[in-house]
Amino acid sequence: MSKHVLVVDDSASIRQMVEFTLKGAGYSVTAARDGEEALSLCKSNTYDCVLTDQNMPKMDGITLIKSLRTLPAYSRKPILVLTTEAGDAMKAQGRAAGATGWMVKPFDPKSLLDVAAKVMA
Amino acid sequence: MSVDLKQFHQVFFEESQEHLDTMEQLLMTLDLQQPDAEELNSIFRAAHSIKGGSGIFGFDALGSVTHVMENLLDRLRKGLQQPDTELVDGLLKAVDHLGVLLLQYRQDEVIDWNxxxxxxxxxxxxLADGVSQGSDKDKSAPYGLFEDPVLPDRAEEKWGLFEGIESGPEKSEAFGFFEPLPGAIDGAKESAESEAGDSAFGFFDEPASGVVAEELGSSSGEKSGLVAAPGKPPAPKSVAGKKMPGVSPTKMVATESTSIRVDVDKVDKLINLVGELVITQSMLAVLGKDLDEQQAERMQNVLGELERNTREIQESVMSIRMLPVSFVFNRFPRVVRDLSAKLGKDIDLHIEGGxxxxxxxxxxxxxxxxxxLVRNSIDHGIxxxxxRAAAGKPATGRVTLTAAQQGGNIIIGIHDDGGxxxxxxxxSKAEENGLSASDTMSDEDVWALIFQPGFSTAEVVTDVSGRGVGMDVVxxxxxxxGGRIEVSSTPGQGSVFTIVLPLTLAIVDGMGVRVGDQTYIIPLVNIVESMQPPEKSVKTLGKDVLLHVRDYYWPVLPLYQKMxxxxxxxDPEKAIVxxxxxSKRRFGLMVDELVGQQQVVIKSLEKHYRRIPGVAGATIMGDGSVALILDVESLASSVVDPVNLEEIA
Structure with missing residues (x-):
């Protein structure tokens, strides 16, 4: 069974691009457009990995990660933050929130797949 | 694996345009004294999203402008810099620049890097003084450092997790993993191993957690850092509450409704097909008339059903194409802002019915x-x-844009409280320009002069309202x-321009009427009632025929003469009126017979033939014949003026 990835980003073009890339590599992908939508999806589905943007309306990535980590099903699931802010503060936040790792935008499809393969190995 | 990113470009362009619009709108309404945190956040997010996307899709020009914008916006939202008019103006200008660049990318033009x-x-x-470029770079560098004390203090992170990636250590980090704290687990070894490779992403390890240790023990060194999960999840609630203070959920919900993007051509094709369906349905109705009684009744039921469904499909399809007028209106705060600054006039813009x-x-x-029209109101009107002070009016002028639906029409108004x-x-201008004008003309006729070609009332030609070539073009x-424009004006109190537009362009509910061997369609919205004139209600006055119904003298226009x-x-008493x-007049149209009410699909006559006075278009009837759709508004102009009629009455 293919691994199921949840992609969370408020930008439709990035959602589509990530979705397309991952699907091309054989993952099944679900997309959400903000943290709130992602959180409610996660409550009813179990994904093997969550890739989330940081800056989003309604609920940002860090809040999403923190919320997900309170759910038993997601206490150990890999969660990656996609962000354009690669500053220390951002990483410290990510770490504190319980993220597995981060990935800096822009990224190319290949490194996306590399990371995905690593975290879902 | 290679991914063709081009396929996502269109979405990116549209999305970015939306972000630009959002930025412009929010910047316009930003309260400089007490900027709303969530609004600043939204502006930041918009710039941020464009930057993120342009990075991925390789639109570097957009990326480099949004990059510096983002820094500035970040300072604003963090309260490090206070917005003022100058800054907002500057940001608006930057939004314009982005718009230009976006268009260039969109049209595949060469980017002007200057x-x-x-x-x-x-x-x-x-950027406020004192913000050095250094700190600026720091914040937005495409890589970042661990705060982890284990790490050497240098700019590039070198982790061995992705040895397969060929890139030198100089290449900046684009992703990374969080390492466990020193000594907690043997992840340190891994970090040492990874020094050589380039880290393009990062993983966070939960510091010194039992779970981590356990996982590490059962998996290889390299993987162990990745699957590490936090043993004790932090409580998110307080943070969630704190981070989103000023969010107004309704606002967000409205803009984030579930939607898909569809090519307008596809919708247009659908509309055309529905039009054909309406024609087919009326053809069936014609066929149904020839059946014997028993079958005819069953046929009628089925046809009724078909008609209802067709109508619903048509309404749904039309509604896909419908957009709120605010799409146009929302650009005007910017126009007004720019213009009022340029002309030194203080102007309040009000929008109603967006x-x-x-x-x-x-x-x-x-x-x-x-x-x-808006420029005109500001330039010439206010x-x-x-x-204004001399006339005892408030110094701030007021321009109001209104929109409302009235029957089958949309009424758009541009009101100003100018002179x-x-x-x-x-x-006098009209005379100068050789237009026929006289002092005895009614106000309405005088106002109509401004729509004549080559007319300009501005004493000084400005670059704001152009050279007076506009109103006739408008x-x-x-x-x-298919609409019309009217103007009314009160000296000293202002003018109102009213645009009346049909709701849709494609299908109209009409009444079929017959004159001789021709069928005409009268739009239902214009019809008050139809009747065979009662005896003695028909009066003649010279050449004009009047019909006295309901205490009003209706001038009668024999359609056969017009057509x-x-x-x-x-004889009006034997015909149907x-x-x-x-909007201007009431009158009667004399025809031979009523054929029946039906929906008709408007086909442009101009496209296929030429414009005919009094005719709005043509349609195909159920029997395949062509019927002309009457333009009642323009027919009205050939009717006697009701003012004179009342005098007679």
Missing amino acids: FVAQATSHVETL NTELDKSLIEKLVDPLTH ESPKA GLNRDRIL RRNISSL NVKPDCV VLVET
Whole structure:
């Protein structure tokens, strides 16, 4: 069974691009457009990995990660933050929130797949 | 694996345009004294999203401008810099620059990098003094450092997790993993191993957690860092509450409704098909009439069903194309802002009825005429603050844009509280320009002069309202949309321009009427009632025929004369008179017979033949014949003036 990835980003073009890339590599992908939508999806589905943007309306990535980590099903699931802010503060936040790792935008499809393969190995 | 990113470009362009619009709108309404945190956040997010996307899709020009904008916006949202008018102006300009660049990418044009450099440095100048480029770079560097004390203190992170990636240590990190704290687990070894490779992403390890240790023990060194999960999840609630203080959920929900993007051509095709369906359905109705009684009844039921469904499909399809008028209206705060600054006039813009929906094609074609009218109101309508003070008016002028649906029409109004149209000046200008004008003309006729080609009332030609070539073009544009424009004005109190547009362009509910061997369609919205005139209610006055019904003398217009066809009857008392109403007049149309009410699909006559006075278009009837759709508004102009009629009455 293919691994199921949840992609969370408020930008439709990035959602589509990530979705397309991952699907091309054989993952099944679900997309959400903000943290709130992602959180409610996660409550009813179990994904093997969550890739989330940081800056989003309604609920940002860090809040999403923190919320997900309170759910038993997601206490150990890999969660990656996609962000354009690669500053220390951002990483410290990510770490504190319980993220597995981060990935800096822009990224190319290949490194996306590399990371995905690593975290879902 | 190679991914063709081009396929996502269109979505990116549209999305970015939306972000630009959002930025512009929010910047316009930003309260400089007490900027709303969530609004600043939204502006930041918009710039941020464009930057993120342009990075991925390789639109570097957009990326470099949004990059500096983002820094500035970040300072604003963090309260490090206070927004002022100058700054907002600068940001608006930057938004314009981005719009230009976006268009260039969209049209596959060569990017002018000088322009990009200018745009970038333009934003940089907006950064408050004391913000060095150094700290600026720090914040937005494409890589970052662990705070982890284990790490050597240098700019590039070198982790061995992805040895397969060929890139030197100079290449910046684009992702990374969080390492466990020193000594907690043997992840340190891994970090040492990974020194050589380039870290393009990062993983966070939960510091010193039992779970981590356990996982590590059972998996290889390299993987162990990745699957590490936090043993004790942090409580998120308080943070969630704190981070989103000013979010107004309703606002967000409204803009984030579930939607898909569809090519307008596809929708247009659907609309055409529905049009054909309406025609097919009326053909079936004609066929149904020839059946014997028993079958006819069953047929009627089925046809009724078909008609209802067709109508619903048609309404649904039309609604896809409908957009709120605010799509046009929302550009005006910017126009007004720029203009009032340029002209030194203080102007308040009010918008009412922005939710009124209108066909997308109409919306797009409304932009130019409306822009012209608004500019005109500000330039010519609203007086200078001095003149306003002298006239005892508030110094701040007021321009109001309104939209409302009225029956099958959309009424758009541009109101200003300026000096109103100057009758004498219009008349003298008209004479100068060789237009036929006289002092005895009614106000309405005088106002109509400003729509004549080559007319300009501005004493000084400004670059704001152009050279007076506009108003006739405005009128022509609007009538090409099937609408019309009217103006009313009160000296000293202002003017109102009213645009009346049909709700849709494609299908109309009409009444079929027969004159001789021709069928005509009268739009249902115009019809008051139809009748065979009672005896003695018909009066003749010279050449004009009047019908006295309900205490009103209705001038009767024999349709056969207008259309030049041979009728069955010329005597109004034996014919049928359809009483119609337009915005200006009420009158009766004399026809031979009523054929029946039906929906008709409007086909443009101009496209296939040529424009005919009094005819709005043509349609195909159920029996395959062509019927002309009457333009009641323009027929009204050939009717006797009701004012004179009342005198007679």
